Amino acid sequence: MDLHSGLPFWVIKNEFFNLYNPLRKNYKVDVAIIGSGITGSLVAHELCEAGIECAIFDKRTIGTGSSAASTAQLQYEIDVPLSELVKKVPEKIAIDAYFNCLQSITDIENVFKKTQVDADFVRVPTVLLASDKKGVELLDREYEIRTEVGLPVNYLDAKQLKEYQNIDGIAALQNDTSAMMDAYKGAIGLLQYHQKKHDLKLFTHTKIEQIQESKNGCELTTEHRHKISCKHVIVASGFEAGQFLPKKVMDLLSTYAIISQPMDEKKIWPHKSLIWETAEPYLYMRTTTDNRLIVGGEDEEFYNPEKRDELLRDKIKILERKFKNLYPDIDFITEMAWCGTFSATADGLPYMGPYKKGDRKLFALGYGGNGITFSMIAAQVLTTIILGKKDERLTTFGFDRPSK
Ligand SMILES: Cc1cc2nc3c(=O)[nH]c(=O)nc-3n(C[C@H](O)[C@H](O)[C@H](O)COP(=O)(O)OP(=O)(O)OC[C@H]3O[C@@H](n4cnc5c(N)ncnc54)[C@H](O)[C@@H]3O)c2cc1C
Structure with missing residues (x-):
């Protein structure tokens, strides 16, 4: 393959x-x-x-x-929101899955600490943006269920989102439990x-x-x-x-990522947060330890390497444009782009x-x-x-x- x-x-x-x-x-x-x-x-x-x-x-x-x-963001939030997962599997399983992911980030951190293997593991916050009105409704449901079960989560309204992440958006969920690494x-x-x-x-x-x-x-x-x-x-x-x-x-998907040239650290978005959104497929972004920005997403539901690669040029433009919409003042100069196969299960x-x-x-x-x-x-x-x-x-x- x-x-x-x-x-x-x-x-x-x-x-x-x-x-x-x-x-x-x-x-x-x-x-x-x-x-x-x-x-x-x-x-x-x-x-x-x-x-x-x-x-x-x-x-x-x-x-x-x-x-x-891999773009290697480590988050407790899985692709299926908790408020949706409880409809697919028994509630206890859904909640356990989320808490296990949360614990797993610390366990990964400990593996690299104990072995002193440098995996560029860095703790960062996550910001999940509402892409539209439907996204706000999803954030409301997520905030409610996550606080109810005791998962760490904060709600940011438009004003708080601007202050915290310098993004003009509608609302977001934030937590401080994530990390990024070089897999x-x-x-x-x-x-x-x-x-x-x-x-x-x-x-x-x-x-x-x-x-x-x-x-x-x-x-x-x-x-x-x-x-x-x-x-x-x-x-x-x-x-x-x-x-x-x-x-x-599982079903196979194709996904795309672009990485910028290194930049002045001061120009990077606040907190070096992992940023993603409620739209499907979602756009996601992270930084690297050498001050580059990665933007990924634009998933396609097929596995066909030739078709996947043919789309790369168009996907680069789309990802660059979407980034510009979020951060018009950050000059993202694409250095490299790649596409990869990954997969999703029903739940x-x-x-x-x-x-x-x-x-x-x-x-x-x-x-x-x-x-x-x-x-x-x-x-x-x-x-x-x-x-x-x-x-x-x-x-x-x-x-x-x-x-x-
Ligand atoms: C673009 C992209 C972005 C991603 N972003 C994230 C993210 O942000 N966070 C996250 O957690 N995950 C992310 N993922 C998913 C994550 O990268 C994968 O889940 C993870 O890398 C899978 O690791 P693996 O070791 O299971 O598979 P692999 O890295 O593919 O390793 C499997 C190995 O098995 C070998 N192999 C296969 N078949 C055989 C065989 N028959 N005999 C011998 N060897 C065999 C292969 O050669 C390969 O080296 C992303 C994936 C992609 C592609």
């Missing part, structure tokens, strides 16, 4: 993890992880911390899947950390074609017919996980754990706009399962979660 076009900004900015280590013989390991993106690296980290022997297998160069294209840098940093500690083996350019499960373990077959035997396999292969799933669980929640109770094939599928916070949760949940313990979070994020 073609996950993104060209080389996204993060791969150019950071060092390339120049490892070429394809599997050349049969191999045995306790846990085999398929995928070396932010999900695979967080999973590997949690397993290593728990003292579980594991190895990563990736068909590409390390970290160059979707994680290299590619974080992923390769964690993998290098564990490589140095000699508790993780990394195999690149090794495509897993088949997973055969038995009562006591799994056997993986690579493209070149090598066999990997393991007690558990973790599928952290992102949007390409469909090949290992018995049923389609906006990810899938993690076994497809069927007792399976030794476990999934870590952080689908949706909050993929990275979901990856952290999946890493913890799957480690707990492998340690033979129960994790309540499977009720919220497992394949058999109830819907309404």
Whole structure:
């Protein structure tokens, strides 16, 4: 699958993890992880911390899947507003999902603090703008339900929005719990950390074609017919996980992002907030540690890399225009643009754990706009399962979660 076009900004900015280590013989390991993106690296980290022997297998160069294209905003707010999510899944699940995402941001922060891996993790506020009158109604419903359940949220009316964020808008929701990072840098940093500690083996350019499960373990077959035997396999292969799933669980989308040239820090919008809006598809914006601005959105509901790439020029113009409407005084000079594939599930929640109770094939599928916070949760949940313990979070994020 073609996950993104060209080389996204993060791969150019950071060092390339120049490892070429394809599997050349049969191999045995306790846990085999398929995928070396932010999900695979967080999973590997949690397993290593728990003292579980594991190895990563990736068909590409390390970290160059979707994680290299990610704009990596970390928010407790998922793509489906809480007031909508409670209509799709039981209320307890919806609320748990939101609180788990909130906790996940701190857990990600702690992983990078503890390992001292520099992932450009920075705490910033989030501002969710009402795009129109319908958006104001949505903000009202969201504010009510979020305050009722105890999620951190503030309401900004037009005057307060102007004062806080220097935006001429109708209203917004604000909170101080978000963060932004560089998912590619974080992923390769964690993998290098564990490589140095000699508790993780990394195999690149090794495509897993088949997973055969038995009562006591799994056997993986690579493209070149090598066999990997393991007690558990973790599928952290992102949007390409469909090949290992018995049923389609998500729809693929195409999304676009532009990044500006670095600018004088004083010219950046206040608080370096993550900014997004209620319209669908939504526009979103963040800053980087080298004082660039990223604007993304313009999602299209299709997966067709050629069509996706053909639209890039038009999408750049649209994103630039939308930015200008919000911040006419900030001179956004586009340095690079890219488009990527991502996916959405029917309820906006990810899938993690076994497809069927007792399976030794476990999934870590952080689908949706909050993929990275979901990856952290999946890493913890799957480690707990492998340690033979129960994790309540499977009720919220497992394949058999109830819907309404
Ligand atoms: C433009 C864009 C913006 C985004 N913005 C955000 C955001 O703001 N916040 C957020 O939380 N999320 C965001 N996301 C989503 C987030 O980036 C993804 O959820 C996350 O990067 C997925 O990480 P992953 O490790 O699961 O997948 P990937 O990074 O794609 O890694 C999966 C790896 O598995 C390997 N693989 C696949 N199949 C096989 C196989 N058969 N054998 C061996 N290896 C295999 C691939 O080569 C790949 O390296 C965004 C995504 C995009 C594209």
